[in-house]
Amino acid sequence: MNGFVSLWSYLSATPLLWLTATIGAYLVTENLAARLGNPPWANPVLLSVILLSPVLVFTNTDYGTYFEGAQFIHFLLGPATVALALPLWDNRATIKKSVIPILCALVAGSTVAAGSAIVLAQFFDLSMSVLLSLAPKSTTAPVALGISEAVGGIPTLTAVLVILTGIIGAIIVTPLMNILSITDWQARGFAVGVAAHGIGTARAFKVNPIAGAYAGIAMALNALLTSLIVPILLRWLT
Amino acid sequence: MLHTLGLLLGCQLAGEFVARGLGLPIPGPVLGLAILLAALALRRPLASALRPTTEVILAHLSLMFVPAGVGVIGNLDVLSSDWAKLLVVLTLSTVLSMLVTVATFIAMKRLMYRLKK
Numbered sequence: 001m002n003g004f005v006s007l008w009s010y011l012s013a014t015p016l017l018w019l020t021a022t023i024g025a026y027l028v029t030e031n032l033a034a035r036l037g038n039p040p041w042a043n044p045v046l047l048s049v050i051l052l053s054p055v056l057v058f059t060n061t062d063y064g065t066y067f068e069g070a071q072f073i074h075f076l077l078g079p080a081t082v083a084l085a086l087p088l089w090d091n092r093a094t095i096k097k098s099v100i101p102i103l104c105a106l107v108a109g110s111t112v113a114a115g116s117a118i119v120l121a122q123f124f125d126l127s128m129s130v131l132l133s134l135a136p137k138s139t140t141a142p143v144a145l146g147i148s149e150a151v152g153g154i155p156t157l158t159a160v161l162v163i164l165t166g167i168i169g170a171i172i173v174t175p176l177m178n179i180l181s182i183t184d185w186q187a188r189g190f191a192v193g194v195a196a197h198g199i200g201t202a203r204a205f206k207v208n209p210i211a212g213a214y215a216g217i218a219m220a221l222n223a224l225l226t227s228l229i230v231p232i233l234l235r236w237l238t
Numbered sequence: 239m240l241h242t243l244g245l246l247l248g249c250q251l252a253g254e255f256v257a258r259g260l261g262l263p264i265p266g267p268v269l270g271l272a273i274l275l276a277a278l279a280l281r282r283p284l285a286s287a288l289r290p291t292t293e294v295i296l297a298h299l300s301l302m303f304v305p306a307g308v309g310v311i312g313n314l315d316v317l318s319s320d321w322a323k324l325l326v327v328l329t330l331s332t333v334l335s336m337l338v339t340v341a342t343f344i345a346m347k348r349l350m351y352r353l354k355k
Contacts (some may be wrong), residue, residue: 010315011280018259020302022304022305022308023301025304026300026301026304027296030257030300030301043300044300044301045300045303045304045307046307047303048301048304049307049308049310050308052304052308053308053310053311056308056311057311062312063308063309063311063312066305066308066311067305068352070304070305070308071305072348073301073302073305074302074305074306076265076295076302077248077267077302077303078247078266078270079243079246079247079250079267079295080295080299080302081250081267081268081270081271081293082246082249082250082253082267082270082271082273083246083274083288083295083296084271085249085272085275085278085284086270086274086278086288086289086292086296087272087296088271088275089275089278089279089285090285098347098350100350101342101343101344101346101347101350102343102352104342104343104346105339105340105342105343105346106339108338108339109335109336109338109339109342109343110335111243112331112335112338112339113331113332113334114333116330116331116334116335117298117327117328117331118332120294120326120327120331124323124326124327125323126323126327127292130316130320130324134324134328137328137331138331138339140337141303141306142265143265143268144269146265146293152303154313154316155323156309156312156313157313157316159306159307160306160307160309160310160313160317161324161328162306163303163307163309163310164324164325164328165328165331165332166303167321168328168329168332169332169336172329172332173336176333176336176337177340180340181341182282182344184343184344184347186343186347187339187340187343187344188340190340190343191335191336191337191339191340191343192336194334194335194336195335195336195339196332196336198299198302198303199299201299201301202299204332205296205297205299212296214247215258215298218339220268220271223265223268224264224265224268227264227265229308
């Protein structure tokens with residue numbers, strides 16, 4: 001027993017354990033989601049977090065220790081954002097044809113994503129620090145963290161709210177668009193990319209390649225726009 | 239694979255360099271995306287060389303959000319007191335934003351189509 005305890009205390013402090021656990025949890029949940037036919041609710045991010053969080057809480061592992069291992073995966077968000085250039089490039093002909101819809105939908109959707117969060121947070125009487133952490137929730141994680149820090153929010157809370165937003169968007173988009181009988185894959189993809197960043201984009205790629213490409217455009221453009229409009233909207237709406 | 243990874247990181251680094259150097263409010267990786275697009279326009283064969291690796295990365299985009307999501311365990315105090323309100327705010331705001339985006343996109347597309355005719 002003593003041997004196990006000392007082995008555990010050694011392993012739980014190395015990056016190797018939590019890095020492997022993160023990839024393992026993802027592989028298991030991704031596989032499960034695929035077997036179920038990728039239904040909207042079986043979101044791999046949500047399921048992985050549900051699998052990992054109790055393990056960390058039960059083993060008394062703090063987030064800092066976990067992140068020492070998981071940071072290697074977190075870091076890949078940067079190069080993955082750059083990699084979105086490829087689907088953009090592959091779809092450049094169709095994108096050229098819809099520049100005006102793209103720009104108008106981006107400005108409208110991005111303003112509503114941040115503005116409605118700010119207004120609703122005040123309506124529901126949430127504290128100022130939560131409101132500030134909430135404002136950039138529709139943009140991709142690394143960008144949202146930077147905005148949150150700049151406006152005085154709590155970056156780690158923003159990270160969680162960003163992920164939650166992505167999961168909610170990824171779960172809701174397919175049934176919502178089907179109810180409204182919207183069959184335009186460009187519009188569907190673009191909407192989920194604006195509202196639910198990379199997690200929405202991952203979902204869109206699973207459903208339709210054109211939707212995925214448009215979600216990727218929306219996510220990249222929204223990262224640009226959100227960092228500009230959140231400070232302005234905060235001044236107007238609070 | 240290694241070439242692609244090197245190029246992606248190089249673009250991100252260049253983006254970070256320009257963004258920080260000029261004090262732009264644009265995130266480094268987003269600028270890196272723009273730089274890679276420019277590189278693809280200048281050297282077209284690059285696309286097919288990059289595709290195998292970028293396809294793998296983008297197919298597993300979800301994995302990269304897991305570490306930030308697990309951050310939930312560090313914010314249990316705020317989340318346990320406000321979770322219901324937060325869930326309502328996030329859901330309403332996400333639905334509203336998707337509806338406005340999809341409506342604007344389709345309306346402008348139809349308008350452009352009519353203008354062309």
